Amino acid sequence: MELGDHFKVKVMLEMDHILDIKVKRIKERIRISQRAYVKRILEKFSMANCKSRLIPLTVGTSLSTNGVLTNEKEVSEMKNIPYYETLESLIWL
Secondary structure (H helix, E strand, O other): OOHHHOOOOOOOOOOOEEOOEEEEEEOOEEEEEOHHHHHHHHHHOOOOOOOOOOOOOOOOOOOOOOOOOOOHHHHHHHOOOOHHHHHHHHHHO
């Protein structure tokens, strides 16, 4: 099904970015990428040199089921982390 079969379509110039998403046409396909946005998020939260992992937690990590920090060490580690701001950035991603 083609959009032009159902709607009046106007062909315009090729775009390369929309809403911070890189758009690239390769033959009959369109590829999108948010690499630049991811890079900015990592730089913003001082993680530009971090290593990627399939799972962002170390093996054996135990998570609390009630969402409350369980000890003073956790409270200290999370004190200066902009948790909600980080989540907002990731939600858009």
